[in-house]
Amino acid sequence: MLEGNHDERPRKYLASRAPALAAEDTFYRFETLLDFPAFDVKKAEPYYPLAPGWVAVHGHESPGMSQVAGATARLKAAKAGISIVMGHTHRLAIAPHTTGHNGKLRTIYGFEVGHLMDVRQAGYLKNGPANWQKGFGLFYVGKYNATPHAIPIEDDGSFVVEGQRYGEIKRGPRGKFISKGGKA
Ligand SMILES: [Fe+2]
Structure with a gap:
């Protein structure tokens, strides 16, 4: 993670506030607070080699944020020279970046994997707009x-992978999502 x-x-x-304590501290690290060992989870360093040709970052490690889904990751991929998968933007998109000439082209990708939030619980949005997409990323990894x-x-929380729908479709007769009150 x-x-x-x-x-x-x-x-x-x-x-920043107690550097003398921080030097010795291991408690205030997220891998301790979330008890990684109990769940057999290991902390990964940024630019973690996730799959051939792909590295993973959270997305905050270097500056730069686009409002266009995929563009933040694409820019980071272009700079790093390798396909990058990341979170952080809460947007969901795969954006390619191709370089080359004379028919010799190479494409790398920036992949932003969306979010898994209940946006209604995000009080800091104050019911305002957010260019966010709920979703996740999936990789078919070869050699x-x-x-x-x-x-x-x-x-409604449902999604489709390889033609199969997971989760229950909760929509009214005209296809509208059913709200919390049960009305379409
Ligand atoms: Fe983030």
């Missing part, structure tokens, strides 16, 4: 490369 900007807050807070898929999640 990669450390995100929210995950690093306790560690960074201690380092020499990996094929990325972006999987969108519907408002």
